Amino acid sequence: QVLLQESGPGLVKPLETLSLTCTVSGGSIRTHYWIWLRQSPGKGLEWIGYKHYSGSNNYNPSLRSRASVSVDTAKTQFSLRLSSMTAADTAMYYCAGMPVGPIFGWFDPWGQGTLVTVSS
Amino acid sequence: EFVLTQSPGTLSLSPGDRATLSCRASQSLDSRYLAWYQQKPGQAPRLLIYGASSRAAGIPDRFSGSGSGTDFTLTISRLEPEDFAVYYCQQYRSSVMYTFGQGTKLEVK
Numbered sequence: 001q002v003l004l005q006e007s008g009p010g011l012v013k014p015l016e017t018l019s020l021t022c023t024v025s026g027g028s029i030r031t032h033y034w035i036w037l038r039q040s041p042g043k044g045l046e047w048i049g050y051k052h053y054s055g056s057n058n059y060n061p062s063l064r065s066r067a068s069v070s071v072d073t074a075k076t077q078f079s080l081r082l083s084s085m086t087a088a089d090t091a092m093y094y095c096a097g098m099p100v101g102p103i104f105g106w107f108d109p110w111g112q113g114t115l116v117t118v119s120s
Numbered sequence: 121e122f123v124l125t126q127s128p129g130t131l132s133l134s135p136g137d138r139a140t141l142s143c144r145a146s147q148s149l150d151s152r153y154l155a156w157y158q159q160k161p162g163q164a165p166r167l168l169i170y171g172a173s174s175r176a177a178g179i180p181d182r183f184s185g186s187g188s189g190t191d192f193t194l195t196i197s198r199l200e201p202e203d204f205a206v207y208y209c210q211q212y213r214s215s216v217m218y219t220f221g222q223g224t225k226l227e228v229k
Binding site: 044045046047058060061094096103104105106107108110111112113 | 152153155157163164165166167170171176208210212213216217218220222223
């Protein structure tokens, strides 16, 4: 059973860059695309971007210019960097996996989430 | 823009009842690209259904999904106390833009 655990700061100042890490355990990092999502009361569930260990990736067009997802196979971790944070980026951030296959795009498993607040 | 609209916003039922949740797509959607999730307070969403009707691992068979075109349904045949939660549908037709519905809250009547 693949388990995911997010880590990172809960508080970020405006205009700073958010860095979050998700540790993968109980399975191979090669079997999924690794994705970051967030959830806020105002915008609901929103995907940010994903990456496969092979390098293929994609980003939500609305966040593409500020987001970057990386995968570290040696540490079995993947990470999110989101630059130029504003109050609108305050949300619960989740890491999740998309099983690789001829059709993909559903999210399983999920981390438990980490609340990120943007405030000075 | 691909929009998923869920109804009702809130559904009030009792344990043992049958629940029927709706998800309507703004454009026709191949049923292979529709998923359902359950989210309880303070928890991450949990995958229930993918491909519109395939249950995820470990999901009880009282959960079933159906639909095609623009209309999809999640049915819970007989509600258990642990089923009261918020349910989301999600489309993954395009890897450029995954979208979720706004959710249906299933509450105890």
